[in-house]
Amino acid sequence: MRISHVQNNNYNNRTSRPSFGIWTRAVYKSSEKSLVEPIYRNDTMFFRDPVFWERFTNLLVQKFNEQSNVNVYCYGCSDGSEPYTFAMKVLAKGKDFAQKFLPVQARDIDSIAICRALDSEYELTNDEIFRIENVLDDKYELINDKLITTKNTQNHSLRKYFDYHEYKREYLSYGDKLNVKVKEPLKNSVQFSMGDIFEDYENINPENTVVLARNFWPYIDDISKRSKFFKDLYDHLKEGSLFVIGNFDTKEFPMHINSVKEEVQKAGFKETVVENVFEKR
Numbered sequence: 001m002r003i004s005h006v007q008n009n010n011y012n013n014r015t016s017r018p019s020f021g022i023w024t025r026a027v028y029k030s031s032e033k034s035l036v037e038p039i040y041r042n043d044t045m046f047f048r049d050p051v052f053w054e055r056f057t058n059l060l061v062q063k064f065n066e067q068s069n070v071n072v073y074c075y076g077c078s079d080g081s082e083p084y085t086f087a088m089k090v091l092a093k094g095k096d097f098a099q100k101f102l103p104v105q106a107r108d109i110d111s112i113a114i115c116r117a118l119d120s121e122y123e124l125t126n127d128e129i130f131r132i133e134n135v136l137d138d139k140y141e142l143i144n145d146k147l148i149t150t151k152n153t154q155n156h157s158l159r160k161y162f163d164y165h166e167y168k169r170e171y172l173s174y175g176d177k178l179n180v181k182v183k184e185p186l187k188n189s190v191q192f193s194m195g196d197i198f199e200d201y202e203n204i205n206p207e208n209t210v211v212l213a214r215n216f217w218p219y220i221d222d223i224s225k226r227s228k229f230f231k232d233l234y235d236h237l238k239e240g241s242l243f244v245i246g247n248f249d250t251k252e253f254p255m256h257i258n259s260v261k262e263e264v265q266k267a268g269f270k271e272t273v274v275e276n277v278f279e280k281r
């Protein structure tokens, strides 16, 4: 096994798009330098795909309006940025709304990722800070699939959910990162453990369930294993449950022999009004 160095750079040095680079680490099957694709990468960030999070939370509000409890699982959670993003999004809708979705059960196959998640210490980029302070604090509204500034509310979410040095925040220059530590009530909103989705899915509570499994399907190069899993998960879940994949999963890569989206739909899931969010009907 070969594990690449943690890289704190922007994705392909492109600075025009949000950085993928808070924690970029690749794990390869072979220790030799070869052209083989990594088994997986841990790339992740807070509020990856902010438009998705806005649309997805709006869907949850409508869909689970009547339910008092919703079971949320986040597989491939990496260092925890994704499940904490989910928790912040539902907490922003109010404590009563949030409590039925929390705690999120967050799992990853990688023990190092889970150790980092349990530490819950992050180096936030300016992009992430901007999103936490603006998108969460409702300054933005989703209009024609774009996040537009509509209100001039106070920034409070960063302080609410993270501990950090105020002085460092104030004098953070572009390109610098802010060391933060997740605090309550956010910390309690996610429970981390190791888990391989292919084996662990049978432990999922099948009713009123949301399964996030975003941005790692292209690393599973055994297409028949992948397709069988989607079918098994479909059979396991009860009607009304949601299965969510990521933007990266639907991109065209050479390693995509079949499209992941097609495989998910072939298993029986129907896409909802939110792209990459599927429902068992």
Ligand SMILES: C[S@@+](CC[C@H](N)C(=O)[O-])C[C@H]1O[C@@H](n2cnc3c(N)ncnc32)[C@H](O)[C@@H]1O
Pocket: 040, 041, 042, 043, 044, 045, 048, 075, 076, 077, 078, 079, 082, 107, 108, 109, 110, 113, 195, 196, 197, 198, 213, 214, 215, 216, 219, 246
């Ligand atoms: C590229 S990261 C994506 C992280 C996060 N879901 C996001 O969208 O930002 C992929 C993560 O999936 C994990 N992973 C890969 N195969 C897995 C499996 N079979 N079960 C659970 N986690 C897996 C990897 O360890 C890695 O942390």
